[in-house]
Amino acid sequence: MKTEQHTGKIKKAPPWVAIVGNPNCGKTALFNRLTGLHHKVGNYPGITVEKKSGRIRNSRIILRDLPGTYSLNSKSVDEKIVSDMVQSWRDPNSRPRAVIVVADATNLIRNTYLALQILDWNVPTIIVLNMIDEARKKNISIDANELQRRTNAWAVIPASAKYGQGIKEIIETLERIPDNVLLPNHPPRLVEIENYSEDIAPLEQFLEVKKDSLNHHPRIEALRLLSDSGYINYLSKFFSASELQALLDITKQVKSALTVKNIPYHNLEQSSRFAYIDLYLGDVFKKDSVSRRSMSERADAILTHPVFGPLALLLVLGFIFNAIFSWAQLPMELIQSGIDWTSAQAGAVLPDGVFKSLMTQGIIGGAGTILIFFPQIIILIFFLSLLEDSGYMARMAFMMDKLMAKIGLNGRSVLPLLSGFACAIPAVMSARTIENRRDRFVTIMLIPLMSCSARLPVYTILIAAFVPAEYILGFIPMQAAVLMGIYFLGMFTAIFAALVFKKFYPSKSVQTMLMELPPYRMPLARSLWWQIYDKGKSFLTTAGSIILAISIVLWFLASYPQQSDSRQQTSRERIEYSYAGQLGHFIEPAVKPLGFDWKIGVGLITSFAAREVMVSTLSTLYNLENDSGQSQSLIEAMRKDRYPDGRPVFTVLSVLSLMVFFVFAAQCMATFAVIKKETNSWRWPLLMTGYMTVLAYVSCLIVYQGGHLLGFI
């Protein structure tokens, strides 16, 4: 165990260790095991798009989890995070104590490529053969000691982050590595297969002069310069302007020489590395020659079939949407009873006055209403986590890949779009996996069209109130079908919007998605629990606090000013005289053509803070409007609400119009902020708000006015 060293008052920074590896090899699962943290893991690539740090349990060592990457020659924003960090190792003071390369033991040849690139930086490297349990099931045997000897890695440790195998050994190995260890120079782990030495020699010799400051093999630097024209930026600070120009000239000459010989200089490093793996490491990994179709392959024959695949997808989604209603019914009724009871108790205990009104009508009756939807949100999150962890989400992406290409999008856009069903913010951030800037920004523009979990309370209250709990054709639950239709409306509109973007902002290049389908895995209860716990806690605390604050402010706005003879007025007259009433009536002409009254108009404004606030706003307004003093459910109040001329406020058309508004409107401050941050420009968030607002308004107008013209009410 290391002891802290003090020099005067300066405390030495704790040692740190980097975790790198291919996408979906279990880096974050290992990070969670080593640190005891609960970062999100999933069974598809691209979950981690940022650096994350944590302290190893009972240790001073800081662990940094990095996004997955297949190599250090990567270009997308998330992969570049890894390349940039590795480049900083040229400065010995920026080097980690060690690097953990997590390799998927079931696909070691591909995973070893990155390990070799890391090993060539001469930093103590531990290769963790993760998912060793799965490899054994597939009859893959790996000689870890031999792999360590041949690669000259610090250690090679078989492990299973899922089941906690090998974790203790990894921690012990990390603790034993001294600080600032200097490894002897090892020849680059490359095998020259194209006879290119002579041609690249001038470049190598030029770089050799700066070898000490570059701190990396001149040959590897030369190959990277040939494969990536942007790589010179990493070297620029080590050369003067004239030297840089000379370096560029030599690179150009070498490229010409290789072109003459028909040697593909872009892929020289790849072919040389894989030749090394083939020649020196091939016999370390052995696979049982009996080739059987795995369970995943057999399942995929149906689940990714061109006809049965989409049918299975529809069934899965139908089941989820039905579960949102049927499974949540009992807990929702219990929560509703709890809120009614609390409201009645508060009403009985508190003396009459404004404080009682704030507590019963504003806080318990307003913000408390949102709690009723907690079970539905949890069920949605549970199923989304299940789809991710089982590997089915990756199949959904696979099935949509062709469609994406047709609408001018990238195959990599699918997963960010699908994760938009939970929350747009992490979805926008996960679009970093898309290399092409145009495709990334267009994907970001489409993500808010995916109905996030915050919209669920609005949809379900409207559906529960106005869609009968009956069956279509005797077996399709009508409420679930309407909810599914609303989600599909967002998806189909995203496809249409992508086509519009394609027309006005066409893609200059086609980026194919090279995504390896992960095997189906039984989701771990622990992982599911932490995802549900995290989201549930955030809903109750982060979203809950703003919902509570807005509900209090709204209660105030709906209760004041009071007229001196307010006792003579009905509740309805009092609320219409209030600030909220005045605001609502002010905007009513704008929302009336969409089928909304002033109360819905107020809800549309308050829901910009958080979409669920729509529900608490309506609840507060209806509670304050209720003359009887008895609490009434929001559904009941909405059904009974009438315009002064006796017409119902909520009709089939107005409810449909309101749901369509929530599908299309960009009512989320946090999404606006994250898009500004990710695109580093005001243009994109403003474009998103602009096009979605116009889309929402025009669509609602068509639904409501068009419906009227067709004779619907």
Place this chain on the structure above:
Amino acid sequence: MIAFQESIVLIITTVAAGYSFRYLYKSLTLGEVPTRCAKCALIQKKQ
């Protein structure tokens, strides 16, 4: 009693309004992305 209740209500509403404005301000000035996602909040903290 009514004046006392109104004072309490005014304080609670002022605090709630302050909190709401802070939330909106942080969203619009982009110093921080207010998020309901624990993972994103953690990333922001690290940044």
